[in-house]
Amino acid sequence: xxxxxxxxxxHSAAHLMAAAVQELYPDVRFDIGPATEDGFYYDFDMxxxxxxxxxxxxxxxxxxxxxxxxxxxxxxxxxEDAEKMLKENNQDYKLVRLSEIPEGEKITFxxxxxxxxxxxxxxxxxTGQIGAVKLLSIAGSYFHGDEKNPMLQRIYGTAFKSKEDLxxxxxxxxxxxxxxxxxxxxxxxxxxxxDNVGPGLVLxxxxxxxxxxxxxxxxxxxxxxxxxxxxxTPHIGRSILxxxxxxxxxxxxxxxxxxxxxxxxxxxxxxxxxFHIEIYKSRLRSYRELxxxxxxxxxxxxxxxxxxxxxxxxxxxxxxxxxHIICTPEQVEDEIAEVLRFSLNIxxxxxxxxxxxYLATMPEKSxxxxxxxxxxxxxxxxxxxxxxxECEMDEGGGAFYGPKIDLKVKDAIGREWQTTTIQFxxxxxxxxxxxxxxxxxxxxxPYMVHRALFGSIERFxxxxxxxxxxxxxxxxxxxxAKILPISEKQLDYAKKVCAEMRQAGLRVEVDExxxxxxxxxxxxxxxxxxxxxxxxxxEMANGTCSVRSRREDQLGELKISDIIAKISDDVDxxx
RNA sequence: GCCAAUGUAGCUCAGUUGGUAGAGCAAUUCACUCGUAAUGAAUAGGUCAGCGGUUCAAAUCCGCUCAUUGGCUCCA
Numbered sequence: 001x002x003x004x005x006x007x008x009x010x011h012s013a014a015h016l017m018a019a020a021v022q023e024l025y026p027d028v029r030f031d032i033g034p035a036t037e038d039g040f041y042y043d044f045d046m047x048x049x050x051x052x053x054x055x056x057x058x059x060x061x062x063x064x065x066x067x068x069x070x071x072x073x074x075x076x077x078x079x080e081d082a083e084k085m086l087k088e089n090n091q092d093y094k095l096v097r098l099s100e101i102p103e104g105e106k107i108t109f110x111x112x113x114x115x116x117x118x119x120x121x122x123x124x125x126x127t128g129q130i131g132a133v134k135l136l137s138i139a140g141s142y143f144h145g146d147e148k149n150p151m152l153q154r155i156y157g158t159a160f161k162s163k164e165d166l167x168x169x170x171x172x173x174x175x176x177x178x179x180x181x182x183x184x185x186x187x188x189x190x191x192x193x194x195d196n197v198g199p200g201l202v203l204x205x206x207x208x209x210x211x212x213x214x215x216x217x218x219x220x221x222x223x224x225x226x227x228x229x230x231x232x233t234p235h236i237g238r239s240i241l242x243x244x245x246x247x248x249x250x251x252x253x254x255x256x257x258x259x260x261x262x263x264x265x266x267x268x269x270x271x272x273x274x275f276h277i278e279i280y281k282s283r284l285r286s287y288r289e290l291x292x293x294x295x296x297x298x299x300x301x302x303x304x305x306x307x308x309x310x311x312x313x314x315x316x317x318x319x320x321x322x323x324h325i326i327c328t329p330e331q332v333e334d335e336i337a338e339v340l341r342f343s344l345n346i347x348x349x350x351x352x353x354x355x356x357x358y359l360a361t362m363p364e365k366s367x368x369x370x371x372x373x374x375x376x377x378x379x380x381x382x383x384x385x386x387x388x389x390e391c392e393m394d395e396g397g398g399a400f401y402g403p404k405i406d407l408k409v410k411d412a413i414g415r416e417w418q419t420t421t422i423q424f425x426x427x428x429x430x431x432x433x434x435x436x437x438x439x440x441x442x443x444x445x446p447y448m449v450h451r452a453l454f455g456s457i458e459r460f461x462x463x464x465x466x467x468x469x470x471x472x473x474x475x476x477x478x479x480x481a482k483i484l485p486i487s488e489k490q491l492d493y494a495k496k497v498c499a500e501m502r503q504a505g506l507r508v509e510v511d512e513x514x515x516x517x518x519x520x521x522x523x524x525x526x527x528x529x530x531x532x533x534x535x536x537x538x539e540m541a542n543g544t545c546s547v548r549s550r551r552e553d554q555l556g557e558l559k560i561s562d563i564i565a566k567i568s569d570d571v572d573x574x575x
Numbered sequence: 576g577c578c579a580a581u582g583u584a585g586c587u588c589a590g591u592u593g594g595u596a597g598a599g600c601a602a603u604u605c606a607c608u609c610g611u612a613a614u615g616a617a618u619a620g621g622u623c624a625g626c627g628g629u630u631c632a633a634a635u636c637c638g639c640u641c642a643u644u645g646g647c648u649c650c651a
Binding site: 137 | 649
């Protein structure tokens with residue numbers, strides 16, 4: 001085993017792959033092949049369109065070279081020689097890359113067998129030191145990441161120092177596939193998307209709707225308990241609203257087309273903010289009533305490019321768990337710290353323990369004077385400190401109207417999801433001319449903070465499905481327990497127990513099918529049920545159920561009142 | 576939107592070189608009355624994504640459209 005960094009191994013694997021591709025398709029022109037977070041890729045352009053079959057061939061060629069321990073050799077060239085060589089080999093993409101290397105920097109090439117590549121390095125010493133590789137998929141990618149440029153063919157692969165590491169990674173990928181919310185959503189009958197309704201528009205089935213209802217109720221209760229007020233606003237609004245907000249100037253192509261009513265144009269809302277601002281402006285506001293903490297589960301529609309839609313994680317219609325905090329400049333830091341504290345609490349309730357904030361700064365295209373940006377950034381930084389968190393910087397990642405804090409949460413199998421966003425906004429208070437009367441009797445412009453905890457209800461639900469792998473905790477589960485009679489002889493008893501437990505407020509069902517107990521258990525497990533209550537002759541005689549739990553396996557025969565107490569306890573603990 | 580792949584029963588998938596469809600699971604009915612991951616039998620279920628073309632003949636070949644998947648770009 002080599003002691004090179006994994007990224008070096010992967011970068012070398014990318015070169016090795018390029019060498020294999022060149023061997024098989026001599027007309028290939030290369031772009032770049034870097035290591036990524038969990039593998040590597042290389043971008044090519046050539047006549048031949050790659051197929052999955054080709055990946056096998058390329059991988060085979062790579063493995064052959066790994067066995068031969070082909071050395072990676074470096075050489076330095078003058079810019080002129082490099083240019084001449086690339087031109088001779090018709091490597092036009094590489095020529096562009098060469099021209100991007102700053103004057104005075106060394107120009108180095110790495111050779112691996114017959115393949116020579118403009119590259120900064122470093123690499124492993126020979127191909128034998130690339131422990132284990134696997135080619136994964138073919139994709140298209142724009143040269144330079146610019147959609148105006150021609151599209152190249154990209155091969156994704158991954159490499160590890162050992163076969164064991166590679167297998168562990170592939171297993172992890174399999175696990176993620178099993179948890180895919182689109183697959184589980186269909187299997188568990190949670191939601192669907194219909195061609196007749198339209199892409200990116202989600203239909204919530206009864207079970208999915210129940211889970212949504214439950215966490216929305218929790219969300220509402222927590223907001224009322226933490227000083228928020230809830231609001232409802234319409235789904236459409238006149239064009240004047242979107243002209244004022246700036247959406248029609250900047251984002252019209254992402255909005256659904258307008259409808260004309262009584263000679264006015266109405267747009268389906270892509271955001272809730274303008275509506276909340278109209279509520280603010282419905283009368284004169286005093287500093288005494290600030291901060292306003294206004295929240296809404298607001299359903300918005302955005303015309304997303306068809307290629308970006310992805311189940312619930314990226315939809316065209318979705319419900320933001322939106323809130324706007326309108327406050328004085330003096331209040332803003334405490335308000336943001338409070339939003340952070342509140343968010344962390346909510347995430348922990350759902351079993352997300354690791355949460356990391358990212359502080360996003362001024363982007364190239366922005367509004368508002370830099371001094372304000374600096375002050376706002378300082379407020380955000382202080383708020384993060386007050387919340388006792390360490391944050392990472394996302395330079396230039398802010399919205400055009402202000403800096404923001406994003407939270408990334410880690411799920412049950414360690415994947416990170418970008419969820420909560422807390423955004424400063426200099427733009428809208430000014431555009432909508434929002435004011436309040438200060439202590440001095442004069443008009444002032446308030447600060448405005450946008451925040452969404454879950455981001456969107458749809459996206460959050462998708463993340464929850466994957467986090468729990470479909471096995472929802474009892475407080476969220478649409479069915480908390482299923483009673484499984486051994487035979488139809490116990491059916492009446494089963495129904496009686498079911499009625500009793502429902503009286504106690506639990507969500508219980510009876511499996512009434514004339515099937516064997518083994519089949520009923522199998523199906524209940526497939527439904528990811530937390531509790532299975534088996535009833536046969538002896539349970540019927542004793543007034544009990546034999547309890548089998550997903551978490552603790554066999555719990556033995558328990559009295560109905562004890563079962564009710566146990567499940568209720570789970571609900572209270574939110575497990 | 577762009578590159579590529581895919582679309583056959585509710586679900587998962589077969590379907591050879593073109594000769595107009597098949598399995599398992601699920602569903603329904605009947606029998607069985609069963610002790611912790613699949614009881615048996617029978618029945619029903621399809622404009623092969625849609626439209627057009629080639630052909631004596633198309634699920635199969637070609638074109639367009641729609642949708643999905645993997646990426647790219649995008650995500651106010």
